[in-house]
Amino acid sequence: MKEEPQDIKNQKVASWLLGACLLIIILMPFHGFISTWLGSNFGYLLLFKAWKELLLVSIVAACVYLLSSDKSLRRYLFSKDKKNLIILIGIFITWQIMSAIxxxxxxxAVALGLAIQVRWGLFFICCLIAVYYRRLSQSYIQKLVLIPAFIVVGFGLLQMFILPHDFLTHFGYQKNITIPPFFTIDEQLDQIRIASTLRGPNPLGVYLILPITFLISHFSFLIRKKSRSNNIPYFIFLISTLVVLYGSHSRGAWLGMIMAVGVMLVLWLPARFRILLISVGLGLVLLASAGIYQYKNTDFVQDVVLHDNPEEGGEVSSNEGHVDSIKSGIKNVVSRPLIGCGVGCAGPASFHNKNGAKISENYFIQTAEESGxxxxxxxxxxxxxxxxxLLQQSKNNSMLVPLLASFIGVSVASLTAHAWADDTIVYVWWGIAGFVMYNKTNNEQKNDKNKEKIKVSIKKTITSKS
Known part of the structure; x- marks a missing residue:
């Protein structure tokens, strides 16, 4: 059957759409480094930082065009298994816009706050549309996650063991102007927290949850296949990633990673072993808590675990700052519980607010502050x-197990940080989710499109006869 001119045009737009979505996902792990370097050399720092949002506007426009011209795409997007989620995301975006107004x-502050709250939903839907026209294989998705992570981890190792702590000053990193060239625990210069190519240690740590879950999933696959020759590179990569995660000293990311690995084990193990796993996990938590209490006065526990060394730290410890921020955020929610104080009044966007920043260090409290x-x-x-x-579809698609685990891990990390407000984490995770959550096989896609073409030809035949 000969393709219609409109179908050819749709295919061209869809190819551009997929390429643009892939470009964002590939570059985002290096966005902090690239935008800072270019902005410090050529000026227009804000423009370099906003490139992905500007591209997202074009991506959304392409999706609107495809939806308006392709009836089969509309049926696919609003089919029974996707409709409720798409509608909920649409309502959430609409509410955020109303809150901003x-x-x-x-x-x-409103522009940045609105970008933070709506970009993940828009990008997810756009990636979902992009793979309707061209399916991405599981091996391609895996490379999309692991190759950028490999570079991030490599640079992180250099920061930990070779490079001077202020190395990034050569690339325009400046405290209070762009991104600090280095981070510390309680202002101690001998306790450096690495950020690699991301905006900070916490974004780095949380970002690594996704490649860690993918590496564990692939490593377990190789073990089941008894492919020993391929085990060693992935094992080294996994250990290196865990080392860099440790170097970030992001406790929220550590908790998120532990939770993500626990979720994967629960999903993989037979039901009879799950209670045993949970019991062992609780036992390890109690043992770790007892160990921390026993050695609470040692430098390692105070610096690395508690981030609170009374002899060397600042006047306010990291823990006290976390607690005060959460209390302040809850008070803000209570003061305006229904509709909030408006998008941009809390979270990272509030640094641009004339009333001062409101940082609760919790993404969910931030959302409640802004939109009630x-x-x-x-x-x-x-x-x-x-x-x-993800849980239901993971039974038939092994790629969704690490995605579900990382989703829970990042959400846990968001309880102590604005993880879901970070651009790298949002674009990478929700982009990958859009690619794989409803990813049909090539045959299924061809069948859908052939059915639609047959229906159109039948209608034309009936119309011509009448």
Whole structure:
């Protein structure tokens, strides 16, 4: 059957769409480094930082065009298994826009706050549309996750063991101007936290949860296949990634990683072993807690685990700062519980707010501050639905096991940081999710399109006869 001119045009737009989505996912792990370097050399730092949002506008426009011209795509996107999630995301985005309008924050804070809250949903849907026209194989997805992570981990190892701590000053890194060239634990210069090519240690640590889960999944696959020759490179990569995760000293990321690995074990193990696994896990938690309490006065525990060394740290410890931030965030939610104080009034965007920054160090509290309990409940409903879909589909698609585990891991890390507000984490995770959550086989896609073409030809025949 000869393709219609409109079909050819749609294919060209879809090819550009997929390429643009892939470009964002590939470059985002290096976005902090690249934008800082280019911005410090050529100026226009804000423009270099906003390149992916500008590209996202074009991506959304391409998706709108495809939806308006391709009836089969509309049926696919609003089919029974996707409709509820798409509608929920649409309602959440609409509520965020309304919150931005009535919030009364300044334009810069609103623009950044709105980008933070809507980009993940828009990018997810756009990636979902992109793979409707061209399926990506599991090996391709795996490379998409692991190759950029390999570079991030490699540079992280250089930071830990070879490079001077202020090396990134040569690339425009400046504290309070762009990105600090180095980070510390409680302002101690002998306790450096690495950030690799990301914006900070916490984003680095949380980002690594995704490649760690993919590496563990692939490593277990090789073990089951008894392919010993291929085990060693992946094992070295996994150990190196864990070392860099440790070097970030991101405790929230550590907790998220432990939770992610636990989820993978629960999904893989037979039901009769799950209770044993949970019991062993609780036992290890109690043992670790007892060990921390026993050695609480040692430098290692105070610096690395507690981030609170009374002899060397600042006046306010990291833990005290976390607690105060969360308390302040909860008070802000209570003061305006229904609709919040408006997008841009809290979280990273609030640094541009004339009323001062409101940093709760918790993404979910940030959302409740900005868009009230309504926005928070919508977000919770979306996350529960995404988790449920991943859980159900993981039974037939092994690629979704590490994706589900990392989703839970990043969400746990978001309880102590604005992880889901970080651009690298959002674009990479939600982009990969859009590619694989509903990824049909090539035959299924061809059958859908052939059925649609047959229906169109039948309608034309009936119309011509009448």
């Amino acid at each position: 009535v919030g009364g924050q300044n334009a810069k 309990l309504v926005g928070s409940m919508l977000l919770f409903a979306i996350f529960v639905m995404v988790g449920y879909i």
